[in-house]
Amino acid sequence: MAHRKPEKKYINFLIIPDGKEEPRSIRLRLSLVRFIIAMLIVFLILVTGGFFAYWKLGSLLIQNNRLKEENFKLVTSLKQVDKIKEELLALQGYEKKIRSSIQGYVKVPETSATDSIPLNQINFESLNREKTGSLFNSIPSLIPVEGFIARGFETSSLFSDAHLGIDIAAQTNTPIRAPADGVVVMESWTDYGGNVLIIEHAYNYITVYKHNQVNLVSELERVKKGQVIALLGNTGKITSGPHLHYEIWHNGKPVNPIYYLNEN
Numbered sequence: 001m002a003h004r005k006p007e008k009k010y011i012n013f014l015i016i017p018d019g020k021e022e023p024r025s026i027r028l029r030l031s032l033v034r035f036i037i038a039m040l041i042v043f044l045i046l047v048t049g050g051f052f053a054y055w056k057l058g059s060l061l062i063q064n065n066r067l068k069e070e071n072f073k074l075v076t077s078l079k080q081v082d083k084i085k086e087e088l089l090a091l092q093g094y095e096k097k098i099r100s101s102i103q104g105y106v107k108v109p110e111t112s113a114t115d116s117i118p119l120n121q122i123n124f125e126s127l128n129r130e131k132t133g134s135l136f137n138s139i140p141s142l143i144p145v146e147g148f149i150a151r152g153f154e155t156s157s158l159f160s161d162a163h164l165g166i167d168i169a170a171q172t173n174t175p176i177r178a179p180a181d182g183v184v185v186m187e188s189w190t191d192y193g194g195n196v197l198i199i200e201h202a203y204n205y206i207t208v209y210k211h212n213q214v215n216l217v218s219e220l221e222r223v224k225k226g227q228v229i230a231l232l233g234n235t236g237k238i239t240s241g242p243h244l245h246y247e248i249w250h251n252g253k254p255v256n257p258i259y260y261l262n263e264n
Helices: 030-102 124-130 133-138 258-263
Strands: 010-015 024-029 148-151 166-169 175-177 182-190 194-201 205-215 228-232 243-250 253-255
Touching: 010 030, 024 030, 182 205, 194 228
Parallel strands: none
Antiparallel strands: 010 024, 148 166, 166 243, 175 228, 182 194, 194 205, 205 228, 205 243, 243 253
């Protein structure tokens, strides 16, 4: 018995135009139709996979950018923490110097009296007229630099931080003079205060000088009233032009220097 070849199968597609044209018939092998369908399925799978991969890549890029931004913020925060830490250490040193001075660890020039004298008990008129004696030389009654007051003494409030001194504006390199006899207990640099000086005087007085262009005295050096101790400048991060930030501390508390300048 002879072997019969498998019969080829076809599919007929009938095309019926809308117009007056006669219908046309297209005859395709079933295997070709199956191949076309398979190719369409593969194409749809590839297109769908491509869209999914594109969406996934976009999500990864967005996430990557967000992580980069968060990493940048973290690095910036760490840098700020390091700066704050450095400034805190400087402020701790600043505080230590003041506390050491207040507690008497640094000797001041000998006077006839070492007790505290309240401001209202000082006769500035007589003091300035005599211009001699230990009291005149020890009370910080001299204006440290010639200029104008750009900012006054301010206590803290809900809207602003405390400003424990006055800012005296003048030209850069204007001489800064010691307002009284004393001993330099700190000569250093801080990020925010720039070149800083702290001088201890008799009668429990301490004076502070910030943003100096250059300090001209060293720690533990004795200074005389009217002696040039520094040159006015604009050093440090927190500053708005050449000026001297000047503080007076009495009995461990900041007092308004303007009282002494007014009396003088």
